[in-house]
Amino acid sequence: MRKPLLAVLALLTLVLSACADGAGVPAGTEPAPSPLITQPAPATVPPTTEPPVATTTQWSDPERVRSITVGGSGSEYAAPVRCIVDIGVTSRRPTVVESSKAAAASARAMMTVLTEGGIDPQDIQTSDFSVGSYYRNYPDIEGYETNVGYRVTMPNTDAVGTVLAAAVEA
DSSP: HHHHHHHHHHHHHHHHHHTTTTTTTTOOOOOOOTTTTOBBBTTTTTOSOOOOOOOGGGGGGGOOOOOOOOOOOOOOOOOOOOOEEEEEEEEEEEHHHHHHHHHHHHHHHHHHHHHHOOOOGGEEEEEEEEEEEEEEETTEEEEEEEEEEEEESSOGGGGHHHHHHHHOOO
């Protein structure tokens, strides 16, 4: 569907560039001036005491009006072949070490479920890792929070719900 659209755009580009270069204008004639510019009265008219002659625009001369109108639209539809999901774990513990260990254990359990669900380990990428403090009464630190996020590409779109439910349970 994209190839015909690209062909139409290429043809339009050629036509427009030809028009801009004055191609197609009969020999001995000048390209038409811009339709927004008014043409003054000829300079050979002798000065008179009469009111000035009204100017005309190109729009009033149908012989000189040239235009190109192009329209189009396109769309493409296909059945989904894969699903990309962002999923992760969060752990809150009193120390950074405890929080990180708990998050790592949860992440390993989730990874095991994902790979057992038929997802290739190369289709699981770390997308986020952060450790920060959290507060109950600022500025007193209550503990530390570790977040580990993954971007998972699932090739089987029929199994997405089942695999994600199992990963959340893990």
